[in-house]
Amino acid sequence: MKTDERLRFLSIGSGSSGNCYYFGDGQQGILIDAGIAARTIRKALRAIGTDFDHILGVFVSHDHVDHIKSVGTLGEGFHLPVYATTGTHHGIERSWGVTQKLNGSRRYLTAGESTTVGPFTMTPYPVSHDASDCVCFSIAYGKHKILVATDLGCANEAVSELIRQSTIVVLEANYDAAMLQKGPYPYYLKKRIVGDEGHLCNDETGRLLAENWHDDLTHVFLCHLSKDNNAPSLALQTVESCLREAGVTYGKGVRIEPLSRNLHSLIEFDD
Template identity: 55%
Template sequence: MDRLRFLSLASGSSGNCYFIGNASYGILIDAGIGIRTIRKCLRNIGLDFENIWAVFVTHDHADHIKSVGLLGEKQHIPVYATRKTHEGIQRSYCVTEKLYGSKKFIEKFETVQIGEFKITSFPVSHDASDNVGYTVEYKEKRFTFATDLGVIGEEVSEHLKQADYMVLEANYDETMLKTGKYPPHLKVRIMADTGHLSNDQTGHFLAEHYNERMKYVFLCHLSRENNMPEIAFTTVENYLNDVNVKVGRDMNLVTLSRYTPSELYIF
């Protein structure tokens, strides 16, 4: 009953939302999809809003914050973010219900305890008001979330290297982005150190830093225009093959879907 549970509700530029918890309660990382979809997904795993004890926000881009106002003020779920991210949420056009009493501030590197879960934030390189990833610790298990980042910096790397499970961005295939129809300024933005991670960057990192602790890697935030699940998977798998790490034997690799919830993982 009290094993670690993970569900991806949605992942990509149309909305991001992840549940991590146990059979009776948990938290959301980001809430960038509609509140009805969130409730439906939670009910499918036997939970409801009263079982969500907190929402942790990575940054204030629309695809990560759409429902934080409603979750905070209507469902009375505390919403944790850095001060700059909260300021960005208050300014955001896409958050119609603003946050008041449910607003909770975190500092980078601070650990917050929610029930039996310990959540620690760390800085990532991206172009929102402020940007963090999170590591969630639960009964000796570590689950790290690193989405929307242009490079894997030192702090991110340290967290990923100690993770049993991770949600890690594989936003774009470099050739698809370069030859695709996005306007030049957008291509530059995505490829920048404050943009998004490519399949190659993620594959390269995993091959270089693979260790036996890494059991599951969930590739997240795949671009619809500049990536395909098979390409992301194969690119990362090829990097791992080069260092003799076999997917399925040494590590599990999963691409998270943009619109469809993942299966419920119980670890």
Template identity: 40%
Template sequence: MRFVSIASGSSGNCIYAGTESTHILVDAGISAKRIEQGLFEVGLKAGEVNAICITHEHTDHVRGLGVLARKYAIPIYGTKGTLQEIQKIKGLGEYPEELLHPVLPDVKFTVGDMDVLPFHIDHDAADPVAYRIQSGNKSIAVATDLGHYNQYTIDHLLDLDAVLLESNHDLRMLETGPYPYYLKRRIMGDFGHLSNENAGRLLNCILSGKMRHILLGHLSQENNMPELAYETVRLEVDMGDTPYQASDFYMAVARRDRMSDILTV
């Protein structure tokens, strides 16, 4: 299985996971043109994508969805609440409603030779989910927009080979930055986003000898820096109560303006 971030950040998100025969996008929050270019760099055409799995309806996760749906008739998966909200977004334009496939948290569905498990996350959206994707004995997960995490979250992220995990903001940058008070409260709240420190703490709960690849994603443009996210999470892992060090894993920051390395799981 291959795993790559085409783009990840507060301005737009699109993650690819696939095997030789099945190709899935998690979110389509950048322009269709950028998604097409990213897939080209993976060696694919957008028409070869078998499914787009939407985490929630916010613009940075659905911006390119309408164009992709119209051009390529790609099936779109999301919870009922998410799909209902997407249908209200006039900016996405018209596309065939039969492309929309509702899913339920904790109910697995299959796309080609890949099993996809949506699981609930706490975020200020209609019915948001993260996704765990498995093919054979290999498993990856995309988990962003986490207001907080609990044992349920941890349980769904155990025994992974690779993960893209939210590391949205640095608390000090957010607290002293230009955002209005209500927005700072939203981001730091239980239905907001995961800080660098909490990303490292969650990572300590899910690390195992099976884990090989870690991408830190959904970084805030205003309240974080790639180097700061990386170093904060690295320190949390190195100082955590686990037998692992950050150097035991491939760990990198997924950028908003460029693709990550293409990871082979």
């Protein structure tokens, strides 16, 4: 694979303040979610030498505002195709957070069915989260198989199987259970977060990875960390502890890393 075809990953935003992830190469790329301002996304893309005219599409996981804030601007203002399931598109249409509604930019996905844009093959799978129709994405690019699962209250068998198939995993580690329990959130919100349609805590993420770890897994990125109920060092420590307790061993070339809530460093993957 040529140098300008090497897969690159940029987390532009990760957390309840807004989510947006870029996967691409030296020529073209895709966005997963667009829950932050379009100008912020564009600034981040330009900083790595690309722009909206090199984006093949925006793939939306679900209709919560921290994932869809700027889909209208990207779709109708910059003419980027916006891919989502029928349920998520209906949710986007109803959302108070999307001021510019989608029209000609709307593209439809079906869970379990693949869509190919450029060198990327995207397959959505349902996950358990309290949105209209939440999905995770399995992405195939060259030899790389990527799982992006940003919001889920519990893992189904599809998520477990996708971890076992993937070389790169972007997986939620939203909260530390003790911090959430002791923190200031009202009871109803704590109940929602810990429920089966809420979010994964650090321990759940660690156990999920430990149960499905395999030798081809080279990169794990912990995403959607809570600002109030988690910390990057704590998420990493907890996940690594779960792996050790399960007897999982991995070499120095394996990277496990929590993603920043704001702009993250560009990561290039080996051919």
